[in-house]
Amino acid sequence: MTVAKAYRLLRATLNTALHDKRIKENPCRIKGADKESSPERPVLSVTEVYALADAIGARYRALVLSAWEAAWTSP
Numbered sequence: 001m002t003v004a005k006a007y008r009l010l011r012a013t014l015n016t017a018l019h020d021k022r023i024k025e026n027p028c029r030i031k032g033a034d035k036e037s038s039p040e041r042p043v044l045s046v047t048e049v050y051a052l053a054d055a056i057g058a059r060y061r062a063l064v065l066s067a068w069e070a071a072w073t074s075p
Contacts, residue, residue: 010028011028014026014028
């Protein structure tokens with residue numbers, strides 16, 4: 001679980017307590033604390049994918065190429 005997910009869970013729990021009048025206010029009010037950011041993942045070029053498919057051997061070549069194709073065509 002990431003820190004952002006834990007914060008969202010805590011905030012939701014405290015919002016329920018606030019709604020049920022168990023607490024007077026929700027202390028979870030840190031702007032941006034619920035946002036997750038991750039660096040962009042590197043993507044192989046077409047040449048690199050075919051080099052990988054060639055290096056892995058004939059048995060798994062179709063698997064590598066179809067997985068790469070599926071990754072590029074999925075929404």
